[in-house]
Amino acid sequence: MQPAEAYAALTTLAREETVLASCSDLLEWDEETFMPRGGVENRAEQMALMAGLLHERGSDPRFGELLSIVEGSDLAADPASDVAVNIRELRREFERERLLPRDLVEEGARVATFGAQAWVDAREAADFGVFRPWLEKIIVMAREEADAVGFSETRYDAMLDDYEPGMTTREVTALFAGLKARLIPMVEELSRPADLPAHVLRREFPVDRQMLFANAVAAAMGFDLERGRIDTASHPFCTSIGPGDVRIAVRYQRRNFAQGFFVLLHEVGHGLYDQGIDAAHYGMPMGEAPSLGLHESQSRLWENQVGRSLGFWEHFFPRLKSIFHESLHDISLDAFRRVINRVTPGPNRGRADEVTYNLHIIIRSELEQAMLSGDLPVADLPGAWNEAYRKYLSVTPKNDAEGCLQDGHWSEGMIGYFPTYTLGNIYAAQLFDRADRDLGGVESAFAKGDFSGLLGWLRDRIHSQGSRHSARELVALATGAAPTPEPLLKSLDTRYRIT
Amino acid sequence: MQPAEAYAALTTLAREETVLASCSDLLEWDEETFMPRGGVENRAEQMALMAGLLHERGSDPRFGELLSIVEGSDLAADPASDVAVNIRELRREFERERLLPRDLVEEGARVATFGAQAWVDAREAADFGVFRPWLEKIIVMAREEADAVGFSETRYDAMLDDYEPGMTTREVTALFAGLKARLIPMVEELSRPADLPAHVLRREFPVDRQMLFANAVAAAMGFDLERGRIDTASHPFCTSIGPGDVRIAVRYQRRNFAQGFFVLLHEVGHGLYDQGIDAAHYGMPMGEAPSLGLHESQSRLWENQVGRSLGFWEHFFPRLKSIFHESLHDISLDAFRRVINRVTPGPNRGRADEVTYNLHIIIRSELEQAMLSGDLPVADLPGAWNEAYRKYLSVTPKNDAEGCLQDGHWSEGMIGYFPTYTLGNIYAAQLFDRADRDLGGVESAFAKGDFSGLLGWLRDRIHSQGSRHSARELVALATGAAPTPEPLLKSLDTRYRIT
Numbered sequence: 002m003q004p005a006e007a008y009a010a011l012t013t014l015a016r017e018e019t020v021l022a023s024c025s026d027l028l029e030w031d032e033e034t035f036m037p038r039g040g041v042e043n044r045a046e047q048m049a050l051m052a053g054l055l056h057e058r059g060s061d062p063r064f065g066e067l068l069s070i071v072e073g074s075d076l077a078a079d080p081a082s083d084v085a086v087n088i089r090e091l092r093r094e095f096e097r098e099r100l101l102p103r104d105l106v107e108e109g110a111r112v113a114t115f116g117a118q119a120w121v122d123a124r125e126a127a128d129f130g131v132f133r134p135w136l137e138k139i140i141v142m143a144r145e146e147a148d149a150v151g152f153s154e155t156r157y158d159a160m161l162d163d164y165e166p167g168m169t170t171r172e173v174t175a176l177f178a179g180l181k182a183r184l185i186p187m188v189e190e191l192s193r194p195a196d197l198p199a200h201v202l203r204r205e206f207p208v209d210r211q212m213l214f215a216n217a218v219a220a221a222m223g224f225d226l227e228r229g230r231i232d233t234a235s236h237p238f239c240t241s242i243g244p245g246d247v248r249i250a251v252r253y254q255r256r257n258f259a260q261g262f263f264v265l266l267h268e269v270g271h272g273l274y275d276q277g278i279d280a281a282h283y284g285m286p287m288g289e290a291p292s293l294g295l296h297e298s299q300s301r302l303w304e305n306q307v308g309r310s311l312g313f314w315e316h317f318f319p320r321l322k323s324i325f326h327e328s329l330h331d332i333s334l335d336a337f338r339r340v341i342n343r344v345t346p347g348p349n350r351g352r353a354d355e356v357t358y359n360l361h362i363i364i365r366s367e368l369e370q371a372m373l374s375g376d377l378p379v380a381d382l383p384g385a386w387n388e389a390y391r392k393y394l395s396v397t398p399k400n401d402a403e404g405c406l407q408d409g410h411w412s413e414g415m416i417g418y419f420p421t422y423t424l425g426n427i428y429a430a431q432l433f434d435r436a437d438r439d440l441g442g443v444e445s446a447f448a449k450g451d452f453s454g455l456l457g458w459l460r461d462r463i464h465s466q467g468s469r470h471s472a473r474e475l476v477a478l479a480t481g482a483a484p485t486p487e488p489l490l491k492s493l494d495t496r497y498r499i500t
Numbered sequence: 501m502q503p504a505e506a507y508a509a510l511t512t513l514a515r516e517e518t519v520l521a522s523c524s525d526l527l528e529w530d531e532e533t534f535m536p537r538g539g540v541e542n543r544a545e546q547m548a549l550m551a552g553l554l555h556e557r558g559s560d561p562r563f564g565e566l567l568s569i570v571e572g573s574d575l576a577a578d579p580a581s582d583v584a585v586n587i588r589e590l591r592r593e594f595e596r597e598r599l600l601p602r603d604l605v606e607e608g609a610r611v612a613t614f615g616a617q618a619w620v621d622a623r624e625a626a627d628f629g630v631f632r633p634w635l636e637k638i639i640v641m642a643r644e645e646a647d648a649v650g651f652s653e654t655r656y657d658a659m660l661d662d663y664e665p666g667m668t669t670r671e672v673t674a675l676f677a678g679l680k681a682r683l684i685p686m687v688e689e690l691s692r693p694a695d696l697p698a699h700v701l702r703r704e705f706p707v708d709r710q711m712l713f714a715n716a717v718a719a720a721m722g723f724d725l726e727r728g729r730i731d732t733a734s735h736p737f738c739t740s741i742g743p744g745d746v747r748i749a750v751r752y753q754r755r756n757f758a759q760g761f762f763v764l765l766h767e768v769g770h771g772l773y774d775q776g777i778d779a780a781h782y783g784m785p786m787g788e789a790p791s792l793g794l795h796e797s798q799s800r801l802w803e804n805q806v807g808r809s810l811g812f813w814e815h816f817f818p819r820l821k822s823i824f825h826e827s828l829h830d831i832s833l834d835a836f837r838r839v840i841n842r843v844t845p846g847p848n849r850g851r852a853d854e855v856t857y858n859l860h861i862i863i864r865s866e867l868e869q870a871m872l873s874g875d876l877p878v879a880d881l882p883g884a885w886n887e888a889y890r891k892y893l894s895v896t897p898k899n900d901a902e903g904c905l906q907d908g909h910w911s912e913g914m915i916g917y918f919p920t921y922t923l924g925n926i927y928a929a930q931l932f933d934r935a936d937r938d939l940g941g942v943e944s945a946f947a948k949g950d951f952s953g954l955l956g957w958l959r960d961r962i963h964s965q966g967s968r969h970s971a972r973e974l975v976a977l978a979t980g981a982a983p984t985p986e987p988l989l990k991s992l993d994t995r996y997r998i999t
Binding site: 021024038051228 | 516519520522523526527530534535536537538539540541542543545546549550553724725726727728729731741742743744745747782
């Protein structure tokens with residue numbers, strides 16, 4: 002078989018696998034948004050079947066044979082070409098996939114569905130005991146997965162590699178150490194109570210009006226509602242079902258405007274990335290983000306760097322005030338901006354401000370590493386969790402629901418996922434800083450409701466690049482420097498010390 | 501291999517196929533309810549892939565081999581046993597499936613998705629020309645399908661067999677002829693204008709309150725909202741994603757209470773059937789309805805026999821009146837009941853009353869038979885359609901949107917589906933008549949809001965029977981007589997001649 006023919010066959014195989022995965026994505030979207038409770042057992046069977054089919058395809062020996070034909074041929078000679086990138090990434094994915102036993106994959110999907118349900122029950126009852134057996138199973142399966150796919154230094158490397166390819170435990174630990182050392186004192190210093198009218202954002206914000214405002218903001222930012230939608234779910238997320246079908250789910254709170262709104266900006270950031278990916282590459286790595294951390298950088302950039310800026314609110318605050326006049330009539334733009342840029346340590350990641358947020362992530366990363374290695378028995382998680390919160394944030398969760406049961410990630414089998422949030426924050430600040438300089442200051446455009454300059458920069462440097470480079474390389478290429486926490490620390494320092 | 505082992509393997513295969521089909525069902529549900537417009541191309545790919553996978557499984561030669569081992573063994577000796585029923589039906593489905601070429605199946609799924617989109621566009625533009633090329637393609641593919649699976653007298657037999665197994669064109673024609681002969685004069689006689697306050701149902705009925713009322717009625721009828729849900733869609737439907745996950749979609753109209761409400765009752769009727777099927781048989785024919793006509797009988801029974809009865813409204817009318825007091829304060833229960841039981845010939849099937857309804861169906865059945873046989877060129881459909889409406893109902897659609905473009909069935913490739921609606925009406929009246937006699941009159945219970953007696957009768961005689969018998973046989977067993985239009989004509993005569 003000729004290389005061109007082999008590449009065409011590979012494209013067909015990969016595309017079919019992506020279409021199949023997109024069916025599974027819709028099942029997940031539905032599970033989070035609309036599925037009735039009684040549907041959970043069948044959903045577990047559906048997810049297991051899809052996982053099995055996907056694995057079967059992903060580990061199809063034909064992939065290996067076809068890849069061998071293209072690799073080393075003239076077709077893939079230029080490592081920067083689309084073909085070479087696709088071949089490189091397909092090989093990487095295939096090598097991981099073929100080492101995973103099908104039983105483990107199917108069982109993983111089943112355990113994830115039931116585990117997620119058990120976690121919901123456990124959280125409702127504020128009782129870790131209800132979830133513990135599932136988490137134990139999930140940790141054991143994560144170890145089996147790591148052992149099956151292999152790793153260089155520690156099993157956690159294998160976990161990370163699934164979400165942030167190329168990033169090692171050692172590198173993440175180093176980046177996080179630099180951040181932690183500066184954040185702990187910063188939190189302590191900035192969380193001294195200031196005289197801010199924060200209570201106004203806890204007044205009445207009717208959900209239907211929040212939705213109208215949110216949709217208008219999403220559209221202004223560039224999110225195309227003909228090629229996507231925005232729903233509500235108890236856990237916000239964004240998923241791309243396919244080109245032209247990017248779905249966001251958020252959660253509005255009647256008496257907490259900021260909570261719902263910044264989650265919306267966050268998910269729209271993900272959505273803009275998905276809508277910015279070149280549909281011509283659908284089904285191939287050039288049509289995918291290189292890592293979750295890079296995907297997260299886009300959500301964080303819009304949520305924090307854009308959404309907490311003065312320019313953004315110069316444009317939107319008058320509109321906001323007219324929509325929620327009864328709740329916002331007595332707060333100025335300046336006070337509003339201070340309120341949304343203030344530090345308030347608490348036990349909850351989802352409600353955390355931008356400064357404390359990364360400490361929540363560092364706690365989770367450290368604890369999951371310890372559970373995976375066996376240093377921390379799963380049964381001891383609640384105690385270790387609370388201890389870490391006291392140490393890093395000086396807060397104590399009042400029960401497991403407020404503590405180690407607050408996030409659903411582990412219940413869905415996602416170990417090694419949490420670090421990507423903070424990597425996203427690091428990348429986001431670094432990218433925004435560079436875009437701002439390249440574009441000669443973006444806030445004046447924001448103040449006119451114009452986000453097209455920034456979006457264009459991101460489309461060009463990030464969204465359209467697919468998996469051409471690893472996240473780390475792409476950030477370095479776009480900004481001229483390897484990822485470092487400095488721009489993030491600098492931006493926090495600037496925005497949270499508004500005087 | 502021993503018969504028991506072969507049967508176990510068959511069960512696994514069939515169940516897996518059902519789970520896969522349920523993924524496809526969710527894709528369809530989503531397409532009708534929430535999918536953004538931009539998702540249509542990927543959805544077509546998803547549906548084609550799923551159709552291909554399903555066909556691959558449904559025609560897997562292992563089915564044939566395993567069936568041969570069980571057939572004729574002691575396991576299947578009693579033809580009334582679950583095993584024998586499952587084997588009989590799996591064989592029937594397998595024989596159809598294995599004769600269908602995979603290309604035709606996949607292409608059919610693709611054409612259905614695009615055809616449905618073209619139909620929406622055509623209807624919006626009231627221009628049959630936009631849809632014509634797709635309908636031509638769909639008719640050609642239906643012929644190919646009939647030729648592939650074979651038929652006894654006419655290609656339409658093969659089409660019917662997919663929706664109403666065992667029913668032939670000849671039998672349907674005979675049943676419909678009996679109905680038509682009596683309905684045409686009945687419509688003429690009953691549609692003389694009466695002095696009824698029909699306009700009150702076109703006053704203001706806020707959709708949110710309609711939804712609350714609808715959900716309360718659905719629950720009272722026995723629909724379990726923990727194991728199902730009710731959404732809105734531009735085309736109402738009910739789909740069972742799996743045991744415990746039965747989904748209804750309806751469409752409320754602010755200024756047409758009856759339209760939305762009777763559609764709801766209809767879909768709840770389907771939903772009650774799906775929720776009444778024994779989950780232990782999930783994945784096997786004993787866990788499925790034997791035909792669409794029988795499924796439809798359940799929706800029609802609740803919509804018409806129950807929902808238009810005096811007893812039903814003796815219970816619900818006071819509640820309805822209190823919810824929509826401003827619109828219903830000046831209408832009595834008696835007048836309300838006459839309004840919902842009145843004959844008003846019009847061009848639209850979806851808005852048709854119960855008496856004219858079956859003439860709409862007979863028109864479609866005759867026209868699709870003519871298109872399939874080639875007697876009616878697709879290009880001539882609009883003219884033939886309008887001619888039939890003048891002849892049977894004395895009405896003339898004002899354009900194609902109001903005429904031959906009003907239904908989406910053909911656009912999704914469903915030829916031979918329409919007759920099942922009228923078969924459903926025939927079965928429904930016959931079943932209700934018998935249940936009423938067996939239970940010593942059901943309306944007095946309805947008047948107390950109690951539908952459990954009727955639901956119990958249906959659960960026992962129909963829902964729990966799965967595919968043990970064909971629809972025709974099951975109706976005969978439950979009522980003591982072969983299906984006949986007489987009970988339907990009698991019930992129409994009684995309810996629509998209220999004096």
